[in-house]
Amino acid sequence: MHIILIFLIFTSILSIFSIMINFGNQINYWVVCLPLVYGICGIIFYNIFILLKKSFVFKLFQLQALVRYLILPVLYSSGQSIGVGKDSNYLEVAIGIMCIELITIYTIFLFYAKKQQAVIEKHTLNIQYIKKSFIVPITLVVLFAIIYLGGALDKVNFVWELANYVDQYTNG
Numbered sequence: 525m526h527i528i529l530i531f532l533i534f535t536s537i538l539s540i541f542s543i544m545i546n547f548g549n550q551i552n553y554w555v556v557c558l559p560l561v562y563g564i565c566g567i568i569f570y571n572i573f574i575l576l577k578k579s580f581v582f583k584l585f586q587l588q589a590l591v592r593y594l595i596l597p598v599l600y601s602s603g604q605s606i607g608v609g610k611d612s613n614y615l616e617v618a619i620g621i622m623c624i625e626l627i628t629i630y631t632i633f634l635f636y637a638k639k640q641q642a643v644i645e646k647h648t649l650n651i652q653y654i655k656k657s658f659i660v661p662i663t664l665v666v667l668f669a670i671i672y673l674g675g676a677l678d679k680v681n682f683v684w685e686l687a688n689y690v691d692q693y694t695n696g
Contacts, residue, residue, distance in 0.1 A: 526573040528586060529566055536563030539594040546601040554619045555597045561623045562593040569630045575637035582633065582640075593626065 539559035566573075576582035 526570075526577065528577075528583075529570060529573045532566040532586070532590075533563055535590065535594050536560070536566070539598050542598045543601040546598075546603075554616050555601055557619055557623055558593045558597045561626055562589060565626055565630045569634055572630065572633050572637050575641045576633065578645075579640055585629065585633075589626070593622070 536559045540556055540563075543556045543559070572582070
């Protein structure tokens, strides 16, 4: 077995046991699905670890997934504040979406693994640079203006309405 896969399975089991030990803290029992699905995906999609062992993107994804699917559920189950309230009505939906997301990501990695392996082993890059053109920057500016004027950034990020956020925070 590949060393990363062994580490993934071991940490998944450790995370599951840690969450189950903390069930006495009245946590949501659906949290155990995250490390469980992460470990099962590692076993099912085992050949990805072999095909993408030299891929920086895959290693970066594994590091991010380790935090997101193993460490954060343990912190949540132990009562740490990670930005999710204990009385959230949408926690089950969020966990379900995260599980579907994880399966989708592994499926995409599986679909492109052979192409990625060929590119990594080839060691040559065929980069096609964008020729000097004003179309791309103008398109990006127009798209950003449409998004900004539509008010989507106000709903997503408090930086765009920092004054209102500070007033709400100090008054609340």
